[in-house]
Amino acid sequence: MIAAGGIAAALSTAAGLLLAISSAISHDLIKTMINPKITEKGEMLAARISMGGAILLATYLGLNPPGxxxxxxxxxxxxxxxxxxxxxxxxxxxxxxxxxxxxxxxxxxxxxxxxxxxxxxxxxxxxxxxxxxxxxxxxxxxxxxxxxxxxxxxxxxxxxxxxxxxxxxxxxxxxxxxxxxxxxxxxxxxxxx
Structure with missing residues (x-):
């Protein structure tokens, strides 16, 4: 139960950070500064791609160097x-x-x-x-x-x-x-x- 609580806390924090990163890139950066005429579908695609990129970057930084x-x-x-x-x-x-x-x-x-x-x-x-x-x-x-x-x-x-x-x-x-x-x-x- 204690380990499950720790894992749940880590996952909820990670999920919140990933949502913040994806919305910051798709809405604040792309829609506000780069392409104001982007559709909602395009903004959603940019959010998903940026979330995947953030996951890959975090995985790489977690492995190289391990500490x-x-x-x-x-x-x-x-x-x-x-x-x-x-x-x-x-x-x-x-x-x-x-x-x-x-x-x-x-x-x-x-x-x-x-x-x-x-x-x-x-x-x-x-x-x-x-x-x-x-x-x-x-x-x-x-x-x-x-x-x-x-x-x-x-x-x-x-x-x-x-x-x-x-x-x-x-x-x-x-x-x-x-x-x-x-x-x-x-x-x-x-x-x-």
Whole structure:
């Protein structure tokens, strides 16, 4: 049952991505920019062909090199964890967080994470472009490049906190908005206990 749930989640995600790719190519690219007079039948054919092309490209990238899919997923989660997560959390739980702190933290976390990952896995995963061998002996504090997103998130938190403390506080209406998100109207007794 657990494996079936995982497979169903993967297939539904893949199906959604394939639909987005096919409609982006057939409707947004071909109908909007290349051939505005395309028929619905022609647009459907273009969508099916682009979906087949996307499946073939994904299959090729999954097989050559074999670790490409895992590395890409690790990169995506590392980037999200190092750039977006701290800004969202501090935006909700800190009334002092401002745009300067959020942007500086996001850039610091993103740049550190990308540099670390690409140093060991190659620039944009191109073979033989890594600066250091991807072995535990070369990793900083033994942290794998696929796990560096957590360190990037801590760097993001630290930079965002420091920059937001030395720059102007956000306007009062923004601070009130953050307070209303933290303690919504109607919570009443739940807040006190």
């Amino acid at each position: 490409f899919a895992a590395q890409t997923v690790a990169l995506a989660f590392g980037i999200a964890g190092a750039s977006l997560f701290p800004a969202l959390m501090m935006g909700i739980f800190s009334k002092r967080m401002n745009s300067s702190g959020a942007v500086a933290g996001m850039l610091a976390g993103l740049i550190c994470t990308l540099l670390y990952i690409f140093t060991y896995l190659g620039w944009f995963f191109i073979p033989d472009t890594n600066m250091l061998a991807n072995t535990a002996d070369n990793w900083i504090f033994g942290i794998s490049p696929l796990s560096f997103g957590a360190v990037g998130a801590m760097i993001n938190f630290a930079v965002a906190f420091a920059v937001s403390r030395v720059t102007a506080a956000p306007p009062q209406e923004i601070q009130d908005l953050v307070e209303s998100v933290r303690y919504p109207k109607g919570a009443g007794m739940a807040i006190d206990h």
